Amino acid sequence: MGFLYTTLMFAAIGIIASLCARICCNKGPSANLFHLTLVITATVCCWLMWAIVYLAQMNPLIVPILSEGE
Amino acid sequence: MADGECLPAMDLMRSEPMQLARVIIPMESAHRAISYLGELGLFQFKDLNKDKSPFQRTYATQIKRCGEMARKIRFFRDQMNKAGVTSTKLTYGSVMTLDDLEAKLGELEAELLEMNANSEKLQHAYNELVEYRLVLKKMGEVFNSAQKKATIQHREQEHRRVEGSIDSPLLLEQEMTTDSSKQVKLGYVSGLVPRDKSIAFERILFRATRGNVFLKQDPVGEPVVDPVSGQKVEKNVFIVFHSGERAKSKVLKICDAFGANRYPFTDDAGKQHQMITEVNGKLAELKTTIDVGQHHLVSVLQSISLQFEQWKTMVKKEKSIYHTLNMLSFDVTKKCLVAEGWCPVFATNQIQKTLMQASTDSNSQIGAIFEILHTKEAPPTYFCTNKFTASFQEIVNAYGVAKYQEANPGVYTIVTFPFLFAVMFGDWGHGICLFLATLILILREKTYSSQKLGDIMEMAFGGRYVIIMMSIFSIYTGVIYNECFSVPFEIFGPSAYACRDPSCRDATTIGLIKVRETYPFGVDPIWHGTRSELPFLNSLKMKMSILLGVAQMNLGIILSYFNATFFRNEIDIWYQFVPQMIFLNSLFGYLSLLIIVKWCTGSKADLYHVMIYMFLSPMDDLDDNQLFLGQKYLQLLLLFLALIAVPWMLIPKPFLLKKQHEERHRGEAYVPLGALDDNLGPDSTPRSHGGHEEFEFSEVLVHQLIHTIEFVLGSVSNTASYLRLWALSLAHSELSKVFYEKVLILAWGYNSVVILIIGIIVFIFATVGVLLVMESLSAFLHALRLHWVEFQNKFYQGDGYRFYPFSFALMGDDEE
Numbered sequence: 001m002g003f004l005y006t007t008l009m010f011a012a013i014g015i016i017a018s019l020c021a022r023i024c025c026n027k028g029p030s031a032n033l034f035h036l037t038l039v040i041t042a043t044v045c046c047w048l049m050w051a052i053v054y055l056a057q058m059n060p061l062i063v064p065i066l067s068e069g070e
Numbered sequence: 071m072a073d074g075e076c077l078p079a080m081d082l083m084r085s086e087p088m089q090l091a092r093v094i095i096p097m098e099s100a101h102r103a104i105s106y107l108g109e110l111g112l113f114q115f116k117d118l119n120k121d122k123s124p125f126q127r128t129y130a131t132q133i134k135r136c137g138e139m140a141r142k143i144r145f146f147r148d149q150m151n152k153a154g155v156t157s158t159k160l161t162y163g164s165v166m167t168l169d170d171l172e173a174k175l176g177e178l179e180a181e182l183l184e185m186n187a188n189s190e191k192l193q194h195a196y197n198e199l200v201e202y203r204l205v206l207k208k209m210g211e212v213f214n215s216a217q218k219k220a221t222i223q224h225r226e227q228e229h230r231r232v233e234g235s236i237d238s239p240l241l242l243e244q245e246m247t248t249d250s251s252k253q254v255k256l257g258y259v260s261g262l263v264p265r266d267k268s269i270a271f272e273r274i275l276f277r278a279t280r281g282n283v284f285l286k287q288d289p290v291g292e293p294v295v296d297p298v299s300g301q302k303v304e305k306n307v308f309i310v311f312h313s314g315e316r317a318k319s320k321v322l323k324i325c326d327a328f329g330a331n332r333y334p335f336t337d338d339a340g341k342q343h344q345m346i347t348e349v350n351g352k353l354a355e356l357k358t359t360i361d362v363g364q365h366h367l368v369s370v371l372q373s374i375s376l377q378f379e380q381w382k383t384m385v386k387k388e389k390s391i392y393h394t395l396n397m398l399s400f401d402v403t404k405k406c407l408v409a410e411g412w413c414p415v416f417a418t419n420q421i422q423k424t425l426m427q428a429s430t431d432s433n434s435q436i437g438a439i440f441e442i443l444h445t446k447e448a449p450p451t452y453f454c455t456n457k458f459t460a461s462f463q464e465i466v467n468a469y470g471v472a473k474y475q476e477a478n479p480g481v482y483t484i485v486t487f488p489f490l491f492a493v494m495f496g497d498w499g500h501g502i503c504l505f506l507a508t509l510i511l512i513l514r515e516k517t518y519s520s521q522k523l524g525d526i527m528e529m530a531f532g533g534r535y536v537i538i539m540m541s542i543f544s545i546y547t548g549v550i551y552n553e554c555f556s557v558p559f560e561i562f563g564p565s566a567y568a569c570r571d572p573s574c575r576d577a578t579t580i581g582l583i584k585v586r587e588t589y590p591f592g593v594d595p596i597w598h599g600t601r602s603e604l605p606f607l608n609s610l611k612m613k614m615s616i617l618l619g620v621a622q623m624n625l626g627i628i629l630s631y632f633n634a635t636f637f638r639n640e641i642d643i644w645y646q647f648v649p650q651m652i653f654l655n656s657l658f659g660y661l662s663l664l665i666i667v668k669w670c671t672g673s674k675a676d677l678y679h680v681m682i683y684m685f686l687s688p689m690d691d692l693d694d695n696q697l698f699l700g701q702k703y704l705q706l707l708l709l710f711l712a713l714i715a716v717p718w719m720l721i722p723k724p725f726l727l728k729k730q731h732e733e734r735h736r737g738e739a740y741v742p743l744g745a746l747d748d749n750l751g752p753d754s755t756p757r758s759h760g761g762h763e764e765f766e767f768s769e770v771l772v773h774q775l776i777h778t779i780e781f782v783l784g785s786v787s788n789t790a791s792y793l794r795l796w797a798l799s800l801a802h803s804e805l806s807k808v809f810y811e812k813v814l815i816l817a818w819g820y821n822s823v824v825i826l827i828i829g830i831i832v833f834i835f836a837t838v839g840v841l842l843v844m845e846s847l848s849a850f851l852h853a854l855r856l857h858w859v860e861f862q863n864k865f866y867q868g869d870g871y872r873f874y875p876f877s878f879a880l881m882g883d884d885e886e
Binding site for chain 2: 002006030031033034037038041042045046048049050052053056057059060061062063064065066
């Protein structure tokens, strides 16, 4: 469940960021498309990284073994 | 983000549409038109007089004049540097024509040369007089002391004689008179000789005159400026007494050979005093004259320095205008100049307006004519970038300039390049340091852009937007890896792991267990310092590298689809894009799927085993390595698809290209020749029909074979190449852990303030030097390589040429 919620949060942040980009610098349809591309690419990259790290820890095969002196 | 010139703008995705244009300018407005076009900076002139040598061109004399003026300006700059006058950056409003400027520069140069020659002469005379004064002083002392000794001796002799008999004085007088007539006239030469040559001087004099000279040398206390060489040299004052004319000529020759300056000297004491006062007077006079001359020179140079920059830019502009004018050709009537060149389509109106302005400003009767030509030549590539996107576009262009209107990887590079850097650099403490450092550069942009920076600072300043993007993404990946100077923080809630039982007996042998939900954002902070940290992180980062790599390579192949659609290349879509997608995804896309399924189910399947035996024995049962139902059949299907994708990429395309070529040429034999003459313009070389090269089937087949092998083998090697994301991130975290634990924590353990301070200083230097500078450069380089090779070789041609318009703003400072 945590995975789904955080994915939706990433999507929401992406939508808000593209809306901000559209509001702040509205310079014609091709420039808008360009900004949208950048925002979506950045959101996808960030989400991908988070999702990979999250999925890897969901069902771990290795557990932390503390070293002596901890 | 596109700048004003590009409206209505095209996306940065494809280069601007360009057109070949011909401009016909009447002679009287030619210079002004080119000058205005240079200000506008959107027209690239083609050289229409390529076959003429530089001396045959029309404006060769003008260029020579400009060259002369540039030389004079360089001379002024040297003079100003020598005198220590700096040129101000003020631009004065006075506009003068080229002829006026030339005359002014000429007269200033003559004046400066004359002043320099005069001051040199005066300085020479001054130095000689200084030396002469030294000779007078020293030799005066010598003669005085010798005179005193001689008078004392003479008096003693006199005493002795007077005490003798009465008869003897007569004889003695006779002796003395005869003695004086028999005496040979003693001559002397005096002057200064350099001290290091003085011993050799003495020896040679002795040998040459067979010891019949008397040399007296007296060193001078401080170094004297030698009039001939102008340097300060240590010298000795010498006087040589010789007898006879032959000895005198020998002495003179030897003096000349040793560079000893000779000065006349009288033995009369009265005359000596007179000479000394005279020389002193002359020296004072010369000094004031020289000083006045120097003041005058400095004031002239200062008046030049006020207008120096303005003159320099004017001469440069004029020279470039004449170079451009030389590229134009005359039309039939010899009353107009014809220019051909490339310009962006959006700039058509601006160029026409500029030309009209030039015609009205030069009061010419006829306006310039602007017409568009159609050609099959490949146009230059022009991207409208602003200061943010320019640096990313430079990174792409460094590998190769995009072919005209092909998809520009720069669009995605703006995000993926800093992202891949950050995957290798992930540490939010280091990210914040980089961010603050680059923020300073960006906030002081205006001051830095007008200064002249050193080479390294220039590069860092030019890439400031790239670096700040890199640092922002590094902060993000640092939070995900949970590393701040290698220290993890529990920001997002408690760690998911805890001891198996309250006594924590097994914590160091079997380990903890997962008791709560997965740590919501990033790597669990418990992992840091555990014994199984490296196996866990290595597995995580390697799989992450593969997933990111497959994603980026797929993006590359999809961009090749967009290129094929844009250039309406059906063959490329069906016989290149589709089999490539199938091949890559049936192997490495499937691997990515297995990784994700394994993570989601937590199965203990060995993915190496699965992938390798998929090829070696695909019919075998999977048993323990089964991740989902029907996996064996899916694997067989994917293997089959991958195997047929290879001949699908290799074989159909050459045959289809051959058929296409034949179809194009079959119809052409019946078309009249006149309609094919597309390329107007005086320099067009007659091209073959339609501009196609000959079609060599074997060549195309070999080309396709190479392309296929490159893709197939490359898919394995490129996927493995992405593992550098893991390798560098591991190196970074290990280095930062070592610096933290072995420097800072060690210093803390000593409980001494001095050692702690030393430890902090060493930690700071190590972090900045190794981690922030060296690791950044290393991660930058590897992210760059991943983009240039693994991403771009899926779709990028990169064999275009850049648009270099004639623009005054783009003229660099080529004199420095």
